[in-house]
Amino acid sequence: MAGMCIGGLEAVEFFEGLVDRITDKERETYERALNRIRYEAAKGIGVKIKTTKAVYRWHSDIQNCGNCGYSGVRTQEHYCPNCGTAYLRNEYTEQKVKQFEADHQITLAELIAGGV
DSSP: OOSOOOOHHHHHHHHHHTGGGOOTTTHHHHHHHHHHHHHHHHHHHOBOOEEEOOSSTTSOOEEEOTTTOOSOOOTTOSBOTTTOOBBOOSHHHHHHHHHHHHHHTSOHHHHHHTOO
């Protein structure tokens, strides 16, 4: 694909604005497509890495993916090799996640699990 694109959150907002133009016959397909766009946008935003502190000082902290629990997380990775979800690494991204959840009345965990 070529051409200009918009971000995932902007795409969700755009398609949510089209709901008035959809006929009853197309409604189910539209809802499925919107759920897919929401799902992909949520995966692109990411989840926090869950860190379990080591009990003994000679052991390392354990880091797991916040979505699927994959335990092979390394500091240089930006995506989970198991589920493909991005890892949140800074406060700016975390603020975007909170804003998305407030705007759409759903948590990203519910969105990724398909609970729309």
